[in-house]
Amino acid sequence: MPELPEVEIIVRKLKTFLIGKVPIRIICNKAKLLKTSQCLSMALDRPIYDISRKGKLIILSVPPYAWLIHLKMTGQLWWQHKDTPLPSYTHLTILFKDTEYQLRFADSRQFGYLQIVPEKVLSQVPFLQKLGPDALTITPLTFEKRLQNRHAIIKSLLLNQQCLAGLGNIYSDEALWLAKIHPLTPANTINQTQIKKLTTAIHKVLKCALKLGGTSIKSYVHPDGQKGLYQNRLFVYGKAGLPCQRCGSLIKRLKIGGRSSYFCPVCQPRIN
DNA sequence: GCCACTGTTAGCAT
DNA sequence: CATGCTAACAGTGG
Numbered sequence: 143m144p145e146l147p148e149v150e151i152i153v154r155k156l157k158t159f160l161i162g163k164v165p166i167r168i169i170c171n172k173a174k175l176l177k178t179s180q181c182l183s184m185a186l187d188r189p190i191y192d193i194s195r196k197g198k199l200i201i202l203s204v205p206p207y208a209w210l211i212h213l214k215m216t217g218q219l220w221w222q223h224k225d226t227p228l229p230s231y232t233h234l235t236i237l238f239k240d241t242e243y244q245l246r247f248a249d250s251r252q253f254g255y256l257q258i259v260p261e262k263v264l265s266q267v268p269f270l271q272k273l274g275p276d277a278l279t280i281t282p283l284t285f286e287k288r289l290q291n292r293h294a295i296i297k298s299l300l301l302n303q304q305c306l307a308g309l310g311n312i313y314s315d316e317a318l319w320l321a322k323i324h325p326l327t328p329a330n331t332i333n334q335t336q337i338k339k340l341t342t343a344i345h346k347v348l349k350c351a352l353k354l355g356g357t358s359i360k361s362y363v364h365p366d367g368q369k370g371l372y373q374n375r376l377f378v379y380g381k382a383g384l385p386c387q388r389c390g391s392l393i394k395r396l397k398i399g400g401r402s403s404y405f406c407p408v409c410q411p412r413i414n
Numbered sequence: 415g416c417c418a419c420t421g422t423t424a425g426c427a428t
Numbered sequence: 429c430a431t432g433c434t435a436a437c438a439g440t441g442g
Contacts, residue, residue, distance in 0.1 A: 143420090145421070174436095198422080215423095216439090231438090249437095250437080250438055251437045251439080253423080253436065254422090268424095269424090292430085301422090303422085310421055310422075311421055311422090359421070361421085399431095399433080400433075400434085401420095
């Protein structure tokens with residue numbers, strides 16, 4: 143569920159809670175969600191220096207280690223007092239020095255993980271190595287270069303984190319609708335003007351979602367429990383059979399690579 | 415109950 | 429290399 147705006151909001155809020163805090167213990171109830179190559183205790187008892195993200199991956203800088211958190215589809219991070227009842231499917235709990243608050247990692251589908259690696263080898267983590275440029279800051283020119291030799295359809299490439307990092311199913315569909323591009327369009331047939339429009343559309347939809355606290359459809363919450371509001375501003379995602387807010391035609395749903403794609407057949411005509 | 419669906423990604427086959 | 433399919437898992441809704 144969490145795509146770039148949701149992850150960015152989590153990072154911003156975690157910063158206000160966690161910078162300078164010293165993790166002293168990790169309680170792990172589901173071993174496969176905790177990936178550590180070295181002795182775990184080595185990574186504890188050091189202050190959190192910074193928190194950032196690359197695409198949808200959260201990175202806690204805890205020198206000389208980096209803690210990587212991926213929420214995948216249903217992962218949640220909660221910052222809660224120790225006496226607050228545990229959220230369902232809490233698999234990891236991180237305790238800190240001098241506070242009764244805890245960072246809790248819940249994930250019903252158990253696809254997410256916390257991986258601790260020496261900061262030195264961060265650039266060798268395969269997932270990070272392959273990750274494309276960030277969707278929030280990519281320029282039309284960079285985007286054009288990455289699309290020009292690709293035969294795949296644009297919807298698949300927007301979801302491909304190696305092509306562009308940060309978009310998921312919701313914001314891909316929203317951006318294509320804003321840019322009036324059919325999801326099945328082969329990437330290498332999209333002209334410069336359209337790529338520029340698509341880049342602008344991606345930036346616009348991500349920034350607006352950020353401003354509204356992200357999209358809370360199923361499980362997404364901020365670490366303090368607050369929910370996003372962008373689900374009220376979606377134009378096409380999940381809107382099959384409803385009128386297009388631009389032209390009134392009925393929104394269609396298409397299965398692309400096993401994922402639902404929503405689009406307006408009139409605003410987003412198939413050209414190629 | 416059963417089946418189809420869900421916001422992600424890695425790994426494998428083609 | 430590029431692309432497409434499936435699995436990992438658990439919940440929800442028809």
